[in-house]
Amino acid sequence: MTLSEAELRAAITREFPGVRADLERLVRIPGIAFDGFDHTHVDRSAEAVAELLRGCGLDTRIVRSGGQPAVIGSRPAPPGAPTVLLYAHHDVQPVGDLFLWESDPFEPVERDGRLYGRGAADDKAGIMAHVAALRAFGDALPVGVVLFIEGEEEYGSDSLERLLEEHRDELAADVIVIADSGNWDIGVPALTTSLRGIVNCFVEVRTAEHAVHSGMFGGLVPDALTVLVKLLATLHDDDGTVVVEGLVSPGGAVVDYPEDRLRAEASVLDGVSFVGTGRLTERLWTKPALSILGVDAPRTSEAPNALVPSAKAKLSLRLAPGDEPKSAYAAVKAHLEKHVPWGAQVEVTFEHDGEPCVIDATGPMFDAARDAFRTAWDGVSPVDIGVGGSIPFIATFQEMFPGAAILVTGVEDPHSLAHGPNESLHLGEFARVCLAETLLLRNVANAATS
Template structure:
């Protein structure tokens, strides 16, 4: 073993010891954040988003960063913290978000959604993984390096990610100089599986619309007019069925679909287990599973407004509406995809029903060049933090609007998308959880990455 290798081992052991020693305090901070129901999509929780931002700013300030709560265009609060680079050193932008998804029916959770609890090596609670754990990883790395931090750091913790980052472009424009960095680390994705770290090199984009259908001025008696007069709900159901073909593949002309060679492949039985698919339920679409999840579009009907079964009168519905979410393959364009979806819905509207398509969230897909030096250093850090695993570069079917925005605003910065989630995290669903073993390793990996990005060979 060379002297250089000896120094690398010493640095790894020192940082690992510091991460482990700091874990109890870090978990206390993370659990405190999880207890704040910072649901950005629900106005009744906007004061909680404010509380969460204030707490994030306090945590960053405690680590010696110049931190402040910021907002743009009257949006919800984000936090920017800054610690200048040593002379001649690089600056790294660390991103996470502190807003969370709604919980849905509380009865769907094993415990209270905003009361974190540890079970079987996982921390359960809304936001425990997505993405308050991302902020915790950044805090852990900064704490572990302490005065030895060899790079400048900017920490951006967004408050609107779960609603599509509507004011983020204005925020980036307003704080462009303060956010400028050489490398961007976005801790908001997932690993390939528990114990196997991953660097995300592609993300799907997003287009959401609400489609409204009307056939009548008011509901009608189904016996008096049924069989002749079309009801809006039946019309809407037929339109929604036309979004997919008989295999379940997307049937909207004009959406991009790709086939890409992947270094890993999802085992079908593992996917069925990870997705909690019911026995006998088949998969949808065609092509490899990774292509279907990462490189092809998907269309999901996420909600329908119509009379509830319990309260429905025996009548023809005059109006009905649905919310549609389309994930876009890398290489597609949200505006073009919105046009294609709108035209398809109008073309498949039966009986001359009146239809209105109201655009919602739009976000670009993303592809990274995984061959650059920052990506190489990240994979090296993963190998050191997970010594019994081989890290992989993967695509992710989800969307992070910030990635494209930052790539556009800072085109020369290397963008690294990391994360602490795994296929059983259930982000956005019931019983969201964080695997604590992978969380610890992610904290160590980021500390190693920052140390190596600074070119430092020792940690005092």
């Protein structure tokens, strides 16, 4: 029996209060997979997710492969129907400075139609969108489903590739829905079709065996901080464009990002200009970006009048779609070794990387998704967007399941503040996401038999 749009809308309306209540229960679990945190909470989070999937009638188990626990739940497809893999993650980012939060990050609170709490948007709402769709269909689910809910995405998905290899057969699907991105705006849905990759590394410079008196030797002996500053300044030109030779920089984004909206969403101070050249979305989505994330050096309040003998910085390179992490790291390393001033010693060390990806968002399954989004947002067509951030495992899914259509969706909006203080979820948009995923599963079933 195929449920009508009206029946599915009514089902989501019926199920939404319970979906929200279960989301709030998940938000209360501080499942942080980073080193130094209590990982029993990650275990609790996995158990809570497993309970939710079992409640939907899925054959469910918790799995791991040297890392944090993931949850796999499945229900076989009706005869002749396709199988859809639904991905989300149950771990969350650390909360950072608690004084910047307006409420307890692990006690969900509604303010002005938004639900505040760490993980409320990224990505526990993604889990609950999957659960909402399953609950809406009940026993009338028209497709087979496999839910894969990861437990260490925020920490880098170190064990994900092993998990996918070990469970490849049971995770195989015709369509993969990755609910870990966002929408273009409140009231405007989106499909993510490209993401930048990432290379993080450290650069350390040394000029002396130990600190020496800044008056006795200053003006002759270079201090390491000055060397580091000059070296880092060579990474960009005066416009702020990355000038490391060998990086891919195709550009080509076609969506316009209004400057006033971008400035507000990025909280850019008055008078501060954007860096780089080209369309704003090109600079955000399809060109490389190189940022200095931190510096190891004496604190100003503790610094003596001495020349610093060594200094270290952490760099993060976001790779344009089409680039390759290993060659990009080699290019950055070569640039730093070439441009270090005054003969200072320099050491560049690799931390981690992740592949960029481009998705060819054409074909019947993408049409099914766009139709579902258009219906859920009352006639507003979804926008194809790029994302400046990275979800490296999407490239892994592409490699392991080359025949699957990969739909990158999400619950976030430009005001969600994922990873930051006061992360929140727009509850009205969340209801639309739940309806859209329900309609998507129906549309995928119809597209497979048409």
